[in-house]
Each structure stands twice: as C-alpha cells, then as structure tokens.
Amino acid sequence: MEQYIxxxxxxxxxxxxVLFDRQGKLVHRCTAEHRQYYPNPGWVEHDAExxxxxxxxxIGDVLKESNTAQDQISALAITNQRETAVVWxxxxxxxxxNAVVWQCQRGSAxxxxxxEKGYGGIVKAKTGLVLDPYFSASKIKWILDNVEGARQxxxxxxxxxxxxxxxxxxxxxxxKVHVTDYSNACRTxxxxxxxxxxxxxxxxxxxxxxxxxxxxxxxxxxxGYTDPGQGFGRKIPIAGIMGDxxxxxxxxxxxxxxxxxxxxxxxxxxxxxxxxQPKESGRGIVTSLAWGLDGKVEYVLxxxxxxxxxxxxxxxxDLGLIPDSRxxxxxxxxxxxxxxxxxxxxxxxxxxxxxDSEARATITGxxxxxxxxxxxxxxxxxxxxxxxxxxxxxxxxSGIKLxxxxxxxxxxxxxxxxQFQADMLDVPVVRSKIEDLSALGSAYTAGLAVGFWKTRDExxxxxxxxxxxxxxxxxxxxxxxxxxWKKAVGRTLVKI
Numbered sequence: 001m002e003q004y005i006x007x008x009x010x011x012x013x014x015x016x017x018v019l020f021d022r023q024g025k026l027v028h029r030c031t032a033e034h035r036q037y038y039p040n041p042g043w044v045e046h047d048a049e050x051x052x053x054x055x056x057x058x059i060g061d062v063l064k065e066s067n068t069a070q071d072q073i074s075a076l077a078i079t080n081q082r083e084t085a086v087v088w089x090x091x092x093x094x095x096x097x098n099a100v101v102w103q104c105q106r107g108s109a110x111x112x113x114x115x116e117k118g119y120g121g122i123v124k125a126k127t128g129l130v131l132d133p134y135f136s137a138s139k140i141k142w143i144l145d146n147v148e149g150a151r152q153x154x155x156x157x158x159x160x161x162x163x164x165x166x167x168x169x170x171x172x173x174x175x176k177v178h179v180t181d182y183s184n185a186c187r188t189x190x191x192x193x194x195x196x197x198x199x200x201x202x203x204x205x206x207x208x209x210x211x212x213x214x215x216x217x218x219x220x221x222x223x224g225y226t227d228p229g230q231g232f233g234r235k236i237p238i239a240g241i242m243g244d245x246x247x248x249x250x251x252x253x254x255x256x257x258x259x260x261x262x263x264x265x266x267x268x269x270x271x272x273x274x275x276x277q278p279k280e281s282g283r284g285i286v287t288s289l290a291w292g293l294d295g296k297v298e299y300v301l302x303x304x305x306x307x308x309x310x311x312x313x314x315x316x317x318d319l320g321l322i323p324d325s326r327x328x329x330x331x332x333x334x335x336x337x338x339x340x341x342x343x344x345x346x347x348x349x350x351x352x353x354x355x356d357s358e359a360r361a362t363i364t365g366x367x368x369x370x371x372x373x374x375x376x377x378x379x380x381x382x383x384x385x386x387x388x389x390x391x392x393x394x395x396x397x398s399g400i401k402l403x404x405x406x407x408x409x410x411x412x413x414x415x416x417x418x419q420f421q422a423d424m425l426d427v428p429v430v431r432s433k434i435e436d437l438s439a440l441g442s443a444y445t446a447g448l449a450v451g452f453w454k455t456r457d458e459x460x461x462x463x464x465x466x467x468x469x470x471x472x473x474x475x476x477x478x479x480x481x482x483x484x485w486k487k488a489v490g491r492t493l494v495k496i
Contacts, residue, residue, distance in 0.1 A: 002074035005447050006062070006236075007439040008055055010080045010164050011244060012101065012266040013313075015051065017058035018439040019066055022452065024462035026434055028066035030058045037098060042105035042348050045098035048086045051164065052171045056231060070233050076172070076226060077240030077446035079247040079438045080164040082187045085139040087150065087212070088167070090160045093175055097147045099164070100139040103267070103306055103348045107138025108357045119205060126192045126199050128278065128287030130355050134304065135189035136163060141206045154209050161212040163188065165241045172238060174227030180214040182292035183246035191216070193289050194278060196297065217241070218292040219445040240446025244438040245269030246291050248408050249300065251441030252432065253460050258400040262387050263438070264409035264417075267351070268308040270390045271300045272398060284353025284393045293445070301398060303352030303390030307361075308383045309411050311345040315379060322376060329416035332377035340365040342488035343378035350492070353393050358494035365488070383411065384421040385485040391425060404428045404468070408437035415469075422469040424478060433466040 004027060009016040014034060019027040032054040037045035063070065083102035088095045100106065111133050114120070120131040129135055140161055144151045153159050162170070163184045170178055185191040185198075190206065190213075192199040198213050217223050219242050225235035242250065245263055249271045252261045257275040262268060273290060278299045281287045290298040307314075312328045315321040322328055342364050344350075349357035363375065395402055404427055411417055412431050422429040434440055447453040471478075 003072045004068060005075055005077055005240075005443040005452060006059065006073045007077040007079065007240070007443040007446070008059070008168065009244065009436060009439040010051060010055060010078070010168060012081045012103070015054040015058050016436065016439060017062040018436050018443070019062055019068060020440060020443045024440060024444070024459070026436060028062050029436065030061035030065060032058050040106070044101040044104040044348070046084065046101055048088070048095045048099045048167055051099070052168060055168055060231070070236065073236050074452045075222070075237045075239050075446040075450045077442035078165050078168055078238070079242050079244045079442035080168070080184070082163060082184055082243040082245065083134060083136050084164050085136040085143070085161065086164065086167045087140060087143045087159055087161050089153070089158060090175070091158065093171070096150050096159065097143050100143065102134060104139065105133050105348055105357050106142050107133035110138040110141055111357070114205070122201065122205070123189060126194070126202060127186065127189050128193050128281065129189050130286060131189070132355055133357055134351060135187060137189035137202065137206045137208070140208055144207065154212055157209070157211045159212055160214070161208070162214050165243070166214045169224060169238060169241065172226050172230055173224040174229050176227065177224035178214045179217050179223045179241070181217055181219050181241040182289045182297055183219065183243040184241070185216045186289040187243060193287065193299075218295055219442070220293045220448040222449050237450055239449035240442040240444070242291060242442045242445060245271055245302070247439070247441030248437040249273065249290060249441065250444055251437035252406040252408065253463050254406065255456055255460070258398070259406070260391070260394070260402055261406040261408065264308055264383065264407065264411035266308070266310045266313070268305040268383070268387060270303045270387055270394070272394050272400070274299050274301055274398060279398065281397055282393070284355070285390060285397065291445070293448070301394050303394065305386045305390070306349060306351045307345040307347050308386065309409070310347065311343070311379050311382060312411070314347070315376065321372060325410070328376055328380055329414040331373050332380040333416045335371070335373040335377055338378040338381060339367070339370055339374040340484070341370055341374045341378040342485055343375065343382045344488050344492040345379070345382050346492055350489070352390050354489065354493060356493050359492050362488065362492045364491060380414070380417050381420055383417060384424045385482065387421060388424045388482065402427050404430050406430050406432065408432050408435060410435065418469045419472070422471045423473045424482065426471045426475070426478065429469040431466040431468070433464040
C-alpha cells in the first residue's frame, strides 16, 4: 500500500530526500552535500551531473534506512534552489557548462548594459522582477555567449534550458519530459506572469531560442514518471514541482492574502501572499507567482536576500571563527550587545531592497574592545536586519499590517536569532515544528496531485507549530539599533 510522499529538496548546499506520511509528519530524511565552485570573484557554480547523482544517492539512502519499498511511495515531489540555470544537450544529456547558481554575479555586465538600453521597465512590466543578475536570464545568455559552439547548437534546436527542477525531472524520466512549474518559471526573468507564458520579446532581447524552453505545468499535477533505467523498480509519479521558497509558503499554509513567511537558508526569501490579483511593486521587492494549482495562479510580493545562513557558514568554513553553525547563537548571546559592530554580508552584492550587485561585505564599528563574540553577534543580527528591511517595505507597499511571521529553515532553530528577529519586527515570529518546510510544501502539492490528500483544508489541519518568539525590547531601542544598521548599509552600497 502506498503510504508516503517522497520529497526531493535540492538546495544550494546539498540535496535531501524526505519521507512524509499522511499526517504530514517527517518519517525519515537523508542529506548529501555537493561541491561549490568559485571560478572568479562573485561567480558561483554547481556541477549539474553531481546534483543528479546526489539526488539518486539520497533517494536510495532514505528508502534503505527507513526500510521503505518503492511501492510504498505514492509520488515523488521536487523542490529546488531557484534561478540557478542549466543548459544541456538534449541528445547526449550532458550539460554544456556547470550550472550557474542564483548567487552568481557573472551576468552583471549584461544587466548593466540592458538597464542602460532602457530594458529595465520592460522586464519589470512583464515579469514583475528587477533586471538583475540574480535571475536566470543573464546566466543563460552568458552560457550561450561564452561556451564554444553553444549558441550555434541552441539555434539549431539541439540544446535545452531549465532551472534545477527541469534538469532533475528530465533526468529522472530518462529524458522523456521537459517541464517546469509556474513558481520556477516566474524566476527566470523570461516568463510573463500576467499572460502566463514564455515572453517572446524577452527571448529576443536575451537572444534565447524558444526551442530551449520547458513546458510550464501546475504543481498539483503529475508531469511524468520515473524511468526504470534510472534505478527505479517501478514508475513512480512525479508531481509537486515547486521552487523552494514557494514550497515553504505552501508548507506554512500561507493560503490567504496577507500571510507571510521567511525561509532561513543559504540566503533568505521573504514572501507575502497577495491573492489572485498581481500588485505592482517598487524597486526594492518584486512581484512573483506563488504557485499554479488546477491551472490557476496566485501571486506574492517577495524579497530575496543573498547571504543569511551563508554568512554563518563563512565564519565556520573560511574564517574558522566558530566551530559550527549551531554554536553561533550561543556565542552571540554571550555578550550583551554587538558593541556597536555591524556586519553587512554583501559577499555577492546586496539583494532586496537594495539590489546593488557591486556592493561587497563590510564590518563597521570595530574598536580595540571588539572580540570574537561581538563579530559573531553582528553576523547573526545582520540576518534579522536584512529581513526587517524587506518586511517593512512589504507592509508599506501592500498596505497590509503583518500579524505574524512564519519561519523555517536551518537558522530558524537558532533561538537567539529568532528572538532578535521578533525584537526587530515587533510581531510574533512563529516557528514550524518541521524544519523542512520546502520539502513539506512540495509533498503537499504532490499529494494533492495523486489524491494522497484531497483539499487545502485537509492540509491546514495538519499544521503543527513549535513556538512563538515575542518582542522583548522597547521601540526606542529597536529604532536605535536599526538606524545603526541603515548607516552601515549606506557605507557598503556602491550604487548611489
């Protein structure tokens, strides 16, 4: 009997396979990290073949360790790092270049040129996005322009493109299915979120042939089946494709207008559901599709932050300042405050609401009395400050007063950070009991596709929260701390 949904969460730092039962409970999870490539300053790559190998690895591991047979799996769901672009040969199945990661800034020159040509307004009007190297379009153009023979092969119909979900589905189905979903398509800067189609004008602007693009499908439909040649003993339905942030929004049950969540991963995505009608956003945040279900879409306001969890990882892996990420909150709490130190983690530029791809990380306010704990605390606090930047702008633009912020991701387990986040926002920060909200959200939509769950109402009844953090500081102290942050950011920005 089919008892579980198996969700693949392919993120920036690794790949997870997570089993969920009918109560939405996490049964078992396996994780495998993959290598990060930094060929030039500000450039980030992944080996797409390695990502797929890790996917197969964790699927095998989670089934073996949980003693689960393939015929107990009702559907295979996929949630993924967004904006990361892959271009591959549709005959050989080989990528023409490493995947260009969402953090990668190699498209900066392309975007600057296009902004100077006046294309920024066109992009915003069609996609809801800021013309920025964060999104996929300039990454794909770079590959076609810089990989020998790539453009010729693309023009002759030999190459395919996609975000990581497309790549994994294509591989898992043995090259039979080339699809994506609305939540991933809308992050490419090539998809018209109002007409719900790949935009021909943008294809022409970026010089990307239409033959390369995947078909766009809803998240709650079966898009294909696993191929026995890929190591599967049976054809398992593949459904529930969603970008990780959108899946987390769904996993949090943010089904109503005005509900918001923040995901604390390598970077962070803050999303607010704005319902079935799109709303034009200012430069600081963007309008995106939340998801497509039953052929209908809902919209969100979103702000994307490049470095949140990555800041803590940098202190662990590169500086050796702290032994592991779990110790960051404890070290931060060992001092009363940051001693006037502010850390602006613009390692690959600043995302929302600044969108300055040229900015680079700074630490300000260091004195002779500054110690390790002050630096660590400033790094932790920078995460909360960046999320406040985005939330404040969303409230201003939507006119909706936030009642609570639902949170997930690895850093949401950090009690110091969550308390400081509540202090900065002055609203409850509600943490999910399940850390893997992206995996859960994609599992829910896959379950809806195959009848594992019937309705959103049924899913809402499964929600379980861990705890809520409530502000413990005065408005005067909050404003003083935040103004210090804004000054530090001002010293970091390159674009004036």
